Amino acid sequence: MAITSPDNRLWWKEPIHRIELAWIIIAFLWGLVMFFTMTFWHAFGQQNLSNTTYKVMPQAFAAKAERMAEQYKVREELGIPVVHPPPGSDVYLIGRIWMWWPILELEKGQSYRFHLSAMEYSHGFSLQPVNINIQLQPGYEHVFTMTPTDSGEFGIICNEYCGFGHHTMASRLYVVEKSTARSTQE
Amino acid sequence: MSKNGAASGADQPEAAERIPFWQRVCDNPFLLLFIGVTVPTVFYLIWGIMEIAQIPVAP
Amino acid sequence: MSATPQYRVCPTTGLKVFGATQALIKANAVAAVVFLAVGGLFGLSVALTRWPDVHLLPMDWFYLALTAHGLDVLLCWIIFFEVAVLYFASSVLLNCRLAAPRMAWLAFWLMVIGGVLTNITVLQGNSSVMFTSYTPLQAAPNFYLGLIIFAVGALIACGVFFGTLVLAKDERTYEGSVPLVTFGALTAAIIAVFTLASGAIILVPTWLWSLGYISHIDPLMYKLVWWAMGHSSQQINVSVHVSLWYAVAAILLGAKPLSEKASRLAFLLYIFFLQLASAHHLLVEPGVGSEWKIFNTSYAMYLAVLGSMIHAMTVPGTIEAAQRRLGFNKGMFEWLRKAPWGNPAFSGVFLSLVLFGFLGGISGVVLGTEQINLIMHNTVYAPGHFHATVVTGTTLTFMAVTYLLVPLVFQREIMFPRMAKLQPYVFAIGAGGISLFMMAAGTLGVPRRHWDITFADSIFPYQIPSAGFLMMALNGVCAILAATGGLMYIVNTVASVFFGKRTGDAPVKTYAATPAQAMGRPVVADYGSAGTMYIPGTIVLVGVFFVSFVLYYYVNWKYLAEVWPLR
Numbered sequence: 079m080a081i082t083s084p085d086n087r088l089w090w091k092e093p094i095h096r097i098e099l100a101w102i103i104i105a106f107l108w109g110l111v112m113f114f115t116m117t118f119w120h121a122f123g124q125q126n127l128s129n130t131t132y133k134v135m136p137q138a139f140a141a142k143a144e145r146m147a148e149q150y151k152v153r154e155e156l157g158i159p160v161v162h163p164p165p166g167s168d169v170y171l172i173g174r175i176w177m178w179w180p181i182l183e184l185e186k187g188q189s190y191r192f193h194l195s196a197m198e199y200s201h202g203f204s205l206q207p208v209n210i211n212i213q214l215q216p217g218y219e220h221v222f223t224m225t226p227t228d229s230g231e232f233g234i235i236c237n238e239y240c241g242f243g244h245h246t247m248a249s250r251l252y253v254v255e256k257s258t259a260r261s262t263q264e
Numbered sequence: 265m266s267k268n269g270a271a272s273g274a275d276q277p278e279a280a281e282r283i284p285f286w287q288r289v290c291d292n293p294f295l296l297l298f299i300g301v302t303v304p305t306v307f308y309l310i311w312g313i314m315e316i317a318q319i320p321v322a323p
Numbered sequence: 324m325s326a327t328p329q330y331r332v333c334p335t336t337g338l339k340v341f342g343a344t345q346a347l348i349k350a351n352a353v354a355a356v357v358f359l360a361v362g363g364l365f366g367l368s369v370a371l372t373r374w375p376d377v378h379l380l381p382m383d384w385f386y387l388a389l390t391a392h393g394l395d396v397l398l399c400w401i402i403f404f405e406v407a408v409l410y411f412a413s414s415v416l417l418n419c420r421l422a423a424p425r426m427a428w429l430a431f432w433l434m435v436i437g438g439v440l441t442n443i444t445v446l447q448g449n450s451s452v453m454f455t456s457y458t459p460l461q462a463a464p465n466f467y468l469g470l471i472i473f474a475v476g477a478l479i480a481c482g483v484f485f486g487t488l489v490l491a492k493d494e495r496t497y498e499g500s501v502p503l504v505t506f507g508a509l510t511a512a513i514i515a516v517f518t519l520a521s522g523a524i525i526l527v528p529t530w531l532w533s534l535g536y537i538s539h540i541d542p543l544m545y546k547l548v549w550w551a552m553g554h555s556s557q558q559i560n561v562s563v564h565v566s567l568w569y570a571v572a573a574i575l576l577g578a579k580p581l582s583e584k585a586s587r588l589a590f591l592l593y594i595f596f597l598q599l600a601s602a603h604h605l606l607v608e609p610g611v612g613s614e615w616k617i618f619n620t621s622y623a624m625y626l627a628v629l630g631s632m633i634h635a636m637t638v639p640g641t642i643e644a645a646q647r648r649l650g651f652n653k654g655m656f657e658w659l660r661k662a663p664w665g666n667p668a669f670s671g672v673f674l675s676l677v678l679f680g681f682l683g684g685i686s687g688v689v690l691g692t693e694q695i696n697l698i699m700h701n702t703v704y705a706p707g708h709f710h711a712t713v714v715t716g717t718t719l720t721f722m723a724v725t726y727l728l729v730p731l732v733f734q735r736e737i738m739f740p741r742m743a744k745l746q747p748y749v750f751a752i753g754a755g756g757i758s759l760f761m762m763a764a765g766t767l768g769v770p771r772r773h774w775d776i777t778f779a780d781s782i783f784p785y786q787i788p789s790a791g792f793l794m795m796a797l798n799g800v801c802a803i804l805a806a807t808g809g810l811m812y813i814v815n816t817v818a819s820v821f822f823g824k825r826t827g828d829a830p831v832k833t834y835a836a837t838p839a840q841a842m843g844r845p846v847v848a849d850y851g852s853a854g855t856m857y858i859p860g861t862i863v864l865v866g867v868f869f870v871s872f873v874l875y876y877y878v879n880w881k882y883l884a885e886v887w888p889l890r
Contacts, residue, residue, distance in 0.1 A: 089500065245778070
């Protein structure tokens with residue numbers, strides 16, 4: 079029994095029944111399939127988080143974001159600039175207690191190089207309702223390329239606990255059609 | 265069971281030889297402890313710490 | 324220590340139970356139940372706050388309760404109970420006195436002091452940093468100190484376990500290899516050593532940081548090392564509750580492993596690879612590369628999942644084989660229909676097996692897939708997953724085992740047997756519902772650890788789909804059900820332990836559904852003999868499990884493929 083020593087002193091030499099053996103082989107192969115699905119997706123899939131990260135001082139990161147906001151600001155909402163950077167450019171988003179800064183306005187179908195970092199605590203970038211969730215750490219600049227494929231108004235909420243104001247930390251992200259985008263810039 | 269036990273007691277070296285390698289591994293808690301601590305320490309902790317330590321400074 | 328220590332022979336199992344071991348198992352089990360009661364209450368208040376229409380607690384109390392809930396149930400309840408299991412699996416199952424009972428008492432008191440200190444510190448209100456206490460969030464120094472003391476105590480308890488293994492071998496109290504259940508407990512103890520050592524490595528500097536002696540703790544490094552404790556501690560649970568599944572099948576039904584080799588191989592795979600899964604928490608983290616993520620999150624090519632899938636067949640298989648030998652041989656499922664469903668030890672274990680496998684296991688692998696994690700990370704899907712593993716898996720198993728522990732170790736009768744009969748079902752439905760509805764809410768984007776998903780105080784409120792609110796409400800309802808089940812368990816256990824009728828030297832009959840199923844039956848099912856193994860019911864169950872697994876896995880890849888391209 080399972081609560082007594084094995085009856086057979088040399089239990090390793092016992093054959094495993096073919097039903098059990100078949101299951102072990104199936105389970106092993108399934109593991110390999112899952113493993114290679116993950117690696118396959120890296121080569122051919124569209125949704126992979128990049129490995130690019132830099133160490134950065136929070137103030138230095140904030141300065142880069144402010145420079146971008148100054149250059150491409152199109153309007154303000156409740157005191158927070160709405161920024162419309164050119165397609166393909168670097169866009170910066172700061173997570174700090176308890177807001178996201180600035181508000182980004184992007185064009186549908188265009189790629190942007192995102193730079194995310196947190197100022198004091200860790201924050202969680204959670205883009206809704208797309209449901210893309212990426213972690214921010216203070217002192218680290220997380221860089222990846224993202225291509226919005228839907229237009230409209232999206233929510234960015236924080237899903238990493240960051241103190242007593244955590245539940246108020248929410249912002250917006252606009253994705254506009256290319257034509258409207260041009261008219262806004264003119 | 266007792267028969268096996270007696271046999272191994274009387275004829276220790278030979279009996280010990282016949283125990284398969286993997287069974288001897290399973291019967292050695294401290295070897296398992298060593299493996300069980302080393303594998304995650306090397307692959308998870310040390311590898312992970314090296315990755316973080318090698319992150320470049322922002323350009 | 325006396326050379327001829329005191330022991331009694333258990334009338335039910337024929338095993339020697341030494342006085343010191345018995346006292347220590349009792350003490351650790353009682354402490355465990357106390358922490359479960361406290362932690363469970365915090366958990367209920369959290370779930371009721373997250374039910375948007377109830378919204379029970381004010382904001383600061385919510386984050387405080389959530390911190391305490393995690394600490395009390397994930398750490399204290401579970402590790403205290405596990406220490407009791409370690410002493411049982413070494414001293415009782417090996418018929419050997421416990422090595423160094425004084426050290427074991429030291430371990431116990433350290434764990435009590437550590438657990439209480441951390442709880443008090445959390446209740447003082449300046450340490451609502453969650454169970455994970457990610458730096459730079461800072462708790463009061465005693466928060467970390469309590470955890471360190473607790474971890475040291477638990478490490479000493481593991482040392483006593485290893486010492487007892489050595490003692491039993493030296494004194495030749497058993498022949499050949501240790502029992503399978505002891506091997507499973509050994510797996511747990513090994514993982515515990517890595518877990519607790521990692522905890523000490525990261526919490527000691529964090530404690531010094533909170534005292535002001537160290538200026539900076541790197542948040543990424545902290546998170547990496549912390550999860551070597553935070554996640555591996557849940558791998559201790561898996562090893563322990565799987566061992567207990569085998570133990571309960573053996574005690575109640577006289578069941579025998581289909582193959583010692585296959586079951587031990589599965590535990591061996593746990594020892595080698597299970598702890599790598601700490602990487603599940605860093606899949607969308609900056610700074611750690613994809614090679615590291617893929618290798619670790621897949622437990623080195625899913626070899627630990629292989630271990631779990633082996634258990635997924637061998638545990639129900641041993642039960643089926645045992646039942647068939649007892650005569651329940653009609654058709655495919657008579658063995659299951661006529662299983663002792665009225666016995667809470669059996670029903671609890673079987674429900675736990677099913678819920679852990681289907682809800683916890685499958686969701687864990689999916690959530691731990693590097694890219695799929697992008698659409699689930701830190702949503703309430705994650706707590707949904709681990710409530711399936713830790714609550715319907717570990718906690719339900721521990722509850723089931725308690726119904727054997729009380730008569731066998733405390734030598735008391737269960738005071739309210741009818742309540743005991745019902746309890747596993749109530750708890751399983753409640754806890755299963757919690758897991759399911761949180762996972763559903765997570766796929767709708769509901770964040771975890773969040774006081775107010777209406778974003779009423781936010782300048783740019785985001786409107787979560789109403790289905791998300793419905794799921795969180797259903798989660799609240801199920802939490803009430805689970806709490807009822809938990810209360811039934813706690814009341815019954817405490818009443819039985821302190822006021823139950825003493826069983827004396829009579830063998831326990833209460834929880835062996837029929838005398839034929841009682842412990843001590845001749846061995847059921849010959850293993851390894853190719854001609855005799857007949858487990859068609861299990862094959863069907865395992866087949867259903869496998870198909871669900873494959874389907875759910877690829878459905879989530881499809882969901883992932885639909886979100887915005889990222890690279």
